Amino acid sequence: MTTLGFASLRATLARRLPAPPRTAADGADVSTSLGGASLLVVGVCCAVVLAGCGRESMRAAPRELRINLETEPPSLDWSLATDGVSIIAIQQLMRGLTRLGRALRAEPDLAERWWVSSDGLTYTFVLRPGVVWSDGAPLRAQQFVDGWLRLLAPETAAEYAYFLFPVKNARAFNSGQLADPAQVGVRARDDATLEVELEAPLVYFPALVSFMVTFPQRRELIARHGERWTEPPNLVTLGPFVLEEWRHEYRLVMRANERYWAGRPTLDRITAYMIEEDSTALVLFEQGLLDLVRLPPLEIRRYATRPEYVRQPLLRGYYYGFDVQEPPFDDVRVRRAFALAIDRSVFPGLLQGGELPWPSWIPPGMPHANAQLGLGFDPERARSLLREAGVDPAALPPVRIVFNSDQTHKLVAEKVQALWREHLGVRVELENREWKVFLKEVAGDPPAVFRLGWGADFPDPDNFMNLFTSYSENNHTRWANPHYDALVERAARAPDPAERQRLYDEAQAILCEQDVPIVPLFVAASNFALAGRVRGFVPSAMDQYFFDEVSAE
Amino acid sequence: MIRWLAGRVLVFVPVLWVVATLTFALLRFLPGGPFDREKTLPPEILRNLERRYALDGTLAEQYADYLGRLARFDLGPSYKYVGRDVSDILADALPVSVQLGLLALAIALGGGVALGLAAGARRGSGIDRGVGLATLVGVSAPSFVIGAGLILGVALGLDWLPAGLWESPAFAVLPALTLAALPLAYIAQLTRAQVAAVMDQDYVRTARAKGVPEGRVRRHHVLRNALLAVLTYFGPLLAMLLTGSFVVEKIYAIPGMGRFFVTAVTNRDYPLVLGVTLVYAALVLVANLLVDLLYAWLDPRIRVAPDRR
Numbered sequence: 001m002t003t004l005g006f007a008s009l010r011a012t013l014a015r016r017l018p019a020p021p022r023t024a025a026d027g028a029d030v031s032t033s034l035g036g037a038s039l040l041v042v043g044v045c046c047a048v049v050l051a052g053c054g055r056e057s058m059r060a061a062p063r064e065l066r067i068n069l070e071t072e073p074p075s076l077d078w079s080l081a082t083d084g085v086s087i088i089a090i091q092q093l094m095r096g097l098t099r100l101g102r103a104l105r106a107e108p109d110l111a112e113r114w115w116v117s118s119d120g121l122t123y124t125f126v127l128r129p130g131v132v133w134s135d136g137a138p139l140r141a142q143q144f145v146d147g148w149l150r151l152l153a154p155e156t157a158a159e160y161a162y163f164l165f166p167v168k169n170a171r172a173f174n175s176g177q178l179a180d181p182a183q184v185g186v187r188a189r190d191d192a193t194l195e196v197e198l199e200a201p202l203v204y205f206p207a208l209v210s211f212m213v214t215f216p217q218r219r220e221l222i223a224r225h226g227e228r229w230t231e232p233p234n235l236v237t238l239g240p241f242v243l244e245e246w247r248h249e250y251r252l253v254m255r256a257n258e259r260y261w262a263g264r265p266t267l268d269r270i271t272a273y274m275i276e277e278d279s280t281a282l283v284l285f286e287q288g289l290l291d292l293v294r295l296p297p298l299e300i301r302r303y304a305t306r307p308e309y310v311r312q313p314l315l316r317g318y319y320y321g322f323d324v325q326e327p328p329f330d331d332v333r334v335r336r337a338f339a340l341a342i343d344r345s346v347f348p349g350l351l352q353g354g355e356l357p358w359p360s361w362i363p364p365g366m367p368h369a370n371a372q373l374g375l376g377f378d379p380e381r382a383r384s385l386l387r388e389a390g391v392d393p394a395a396l397p398p399v400r401i402v403f404n405s406d407q408t409h410k411l412v413a414e415k416v417q418a419l420w421r422e423h424l425g426v427r428v429e430l431e432n433r434e435w436k437v438f439l440k441e442v443a444g445d446p447p448a449v450f451r452l453g454w455g456a457d458f459p460d461p462d463n464f465m466n467l468f469t470s471y472s473e474n475n476h477t478r479w480a481n482p483h484y485d486a487l488v489e490r491a492a493r494a495p496d497p498a499e500r501q502r503l504y505d506e507a508q509a510i511l512c513e514q515d516v517p518i519v520p521l522f523v524a525a526s527n528f529a530l531a532g533r534v535r536g537f538v539p540s541a542m543d544q545y546f547f548d549e550v551s552a553e
Numbered sequence: 554m555i556r557w558l559a560g561r562v563l564v565f566v567p568v569l570w571v572v573a574t575l576t577f578a579l580l581r582f583l584p585g586g587p588f589d590r591e592k593t594l595p596p597e598i599l600r601n602l603e604r605r606y607a608l609d610g611t612l613a614e615q616y617a618d619y620l621g622r623l624a625r626f627d628l629g630p631s632y633k634y635v636g637r638d639v640s641d642i643l644a645d646a647l648p649v650s651v652q653l654g655l656l657a658l659a660i661a662l663g664g665g666v667a668l669g670l671a672a673g674a675r676r677g678s679g680i681d682r683g684v685g686l687a688t689l690v691g692v693s694a695p696s697f698v699i700g701a702g703l704i705l706g707v708a709l710g711l712d713w714l715p716a717g718l719w720e721s722p723a724f725a726v727l728p729a730l731t732l733a734a735l736p737l738a739y740i741a742q743l744t745r746a747q748v749a750a751v752m753d754q755d756y757v758r759t760a761r762a763k764g765v766p767e768g769r770v771r772r773h774h775v776l777r778n779a780l781l782a783v784l785t786y787f788g789p790l791l792a793m794l795l796t797g798s799f800v801v802e803k804i805y806a807i808p809g810m811g812r813f814f815v816t817a818v819t820n821r822d823y824p825l826v827l828g829v830t831l832v833y834a835a836l837v838l839v840a841n842l843l844v845d846l847l848y849a850w851l852d853p854r855i856r857v858a859p860d861r862r
Binding site for chain 2: 072074075077080081082154155156157158159161162165171174175176227228230247248249250273274275276277279280281283284286287289434435436437438439440441443452453454457473474
């Protein structure tokens with residue numbers, strides 16, 4: 001049928017167009033054009049044959065794990081790295097004083113035990129005996145001091161230096177006001193004892209020292225290799241894996257550390273590729289060339305019922321903020337009305353990424369979260385609040401929602417636009433911005449309504465609640481409530497969990513019910529595809545991954 | 554000839570200076586800086602960062618500092634990739650893009666000229682129609698569509714080739730085809746039009762009348778003249794293919810330079826943006842010079858230097 005159709009088409013064409021002049025040497029012409037075509041065919045055949053051998057290099061060896069890191073880690077220097085990708089790599093290579101267990105509580109790691117003084121100001125950590133670095137050198141308490149002082153030194157210009165600002169004089173040293181590092185509140189009492197003095201009591205300090213910026217460092221090696229100290233073979237670490245190869249923008253290879261204090265890990269090797277395009281990574285996973293990939297949002301539904309599917313809710317909140325000094329949002333009743341008009345239950349179906357609607361700010365999974373707090377969906381009350389505030393929705397100029405250009409943010413904004421139009425009768429305009437332009441605008445002259453998110457740096461509510469204190473650089477709402485500030489400060493020092501719960505409940509009620517500078521919408525989740533040959537993979541709500549307990553057939 | 558060449562190369566310097574200056578200015582007009590983060594940094598930390606990367610001076614000081622370093626062939630450190638210089642990054646990435654680009658160039662030139670010749674020499678034939686349709690698709694389909702099609706068909710569907718990464722020559726096939734699709738189609742169209750025009754020229758008729766074999770006519774009289782048009786396109790094409798494509802490198806996870814054209818700007822990694830822009834500009838200049846030399850070789854009418862003497 002096809003051939004027939006094609007032949008008749010050719011006949012028609014032949015009738016309509018004069019045939020090209022034929023010459024005696026027409027054969028030469030055919031061979032020229034066929035020459036090109038056949039070259040192509042030969043080329044492709046060669047390639048296909050090569051493909052067979054080529055891919056062997058990527059076939060999994062037993063006890064090898066092949067994962068997708070997605071992007072190049074900007075740094076493997078744990079004083080300077082700040083992003084999730086670098087953290088995943090560093091967590092395989094290094095260890096800290098404590099480590100977050102499955103319940104996200106600080107558990108002993110390099111510190112065998114610790115205690116805090118009765119005034120809550122001095123922490124003493126006793127190091128585990130017998131820990132050695134991958135070059136055989138023993139772990140000493142001074143190496144923590146060296147690492148912390150390097151992190152805080154102004155010339156290091158470490159972005160995450162502020163993690164150690166709770167330590168006595170750390171902030172003054174980092175800002176250059178204090179030149180003498182000996183006055184910073186960290187010292188090695190002996191090779192096995194580290195003593196830390198704080199500015200003020202901080203109950204979650206043991207969780208803080210599970211974070212990479214507090215890991216020990218070898219000052220002499222950094223001095224010897226300069227900025228290249230994180231390149232193999234220069235990099236000396238003490239975690240379950242050591243760095244074997246770092247091909248920039250392409251892959252990291254880590255192999256088992258024979259000297260790891262807890263015993264060699266089950267895996268021989270982790271190969272971590274940097275494949276930015278999540279759909280390409282998924283095809284490679286389906287071709288059997290990768291073992292663990294993050295699922296593209298559009299593929300989650302297809303994978304949801306498969307055994308390879310792994311979902312993990314994250315300690316990552318998504319919220320809409322108001323500029324509380326810009327009319328009409330300078331009236332708290334208007335802010336409450338807009339919050340009450342949002343039906344959060346639409347987001348999981350809309351986004352398909354395992355999002356969990358959450359009306360308050362401390363995310364579920366974090367201690368002291370409270371599902372009972374926050375403004376739910378109540379369009380009736382929303383409209384009456386608007387009336388009470390004397391706002392005529394029809395006369396209101398269009399409300400502007402600004403977000404950074406991204407498919408998810410666009411979907412959310414469109415949904416909120418529709419909800420506000422439907423339930424409040426207000427007109428809403430959407431504007432998207434390139435990421436850095438957006439950040440500049442939000443920090444400088446915030447739009448009336450904007451979207452932002454926050455992922456936990458450490459699993460304590462202070463990390464979330466601190467965000468909206470009047471002095472936080474991350475509070476872009478221009479909202480300030482001294483009572484809220486005081487509650488958050490008191491909660492950070494309160495050793496009694498019941499008291500902390502009470503303080504955080506009160507603070508969350510101010511933030512999410514009473515003053516409403518923000519409307520928390522939902523918490524995000526991670527969605528993975530994991531190959532059947534891999535066992536023991538435990539995802540974490542902090543988006544942290546430890547592969548020392550993983551095995552692969 | 555040597556003097557002409559030296560003159561051309563000397564002109565590179567002011568051109569590169571203009572490119573560097575314009576890029577520098579445009580980057581600084583762009584709102585948002587390299588250290589704007591979702592998690593805003595405390596002011597003292599921002600100050601430390603600006604001091605470390607010499608961003609604390611006035612714009613004029615920064616510009617002078619930048620030009621000074623450029624004159625010493627120092628492209629500076631990347632703001633995003635800690636401890637790596639822009640020249641290190643480019644030294645890692647450019648060779649990959651060049652390998653892939655050369656492969657794509659060979660496919661585009663070989664395939665494009667062969668198809669164009671076949672179509673142009675038999676105007677109105679089935680081959681001509683088919684080539685016309687195929688090249689129309691090739692010219693209009695964006696590379697992410699072609700790339701996605703190849704990944705779905707060849708990698709996922711047939712499982713002949715891997716969907717990405719850069720391990721062995723087999724891994725280069727799909728990206729090279731994707732990268733070559735547009736220029737191949739365009740070259741085929743150019744060649745076809747030129748061949749079709751040249752076939753009717755008097756000198757071709759004369760050659761045939763003299764009894765020159767058709768194959769020789771096509772190689773010596775038709776192809777050579779038809780290639781002049783392709784050559785005009787060759788300069789920018791060479792620079793474009795060798796510096797890599799953002800789309801192709803992203804969808805096939807290839808560690809080349811193309812991705813930095815976009816990601817460096819997104820990150821406001823000023824030195825890296827300037828680095829890739831300058832490499833690209835330099836390649837365009839060199840490629841255009843190369844094209845002019847090739848012109849002179851192919852077409853006696855354009856031979857510059859000997860005429861002057």
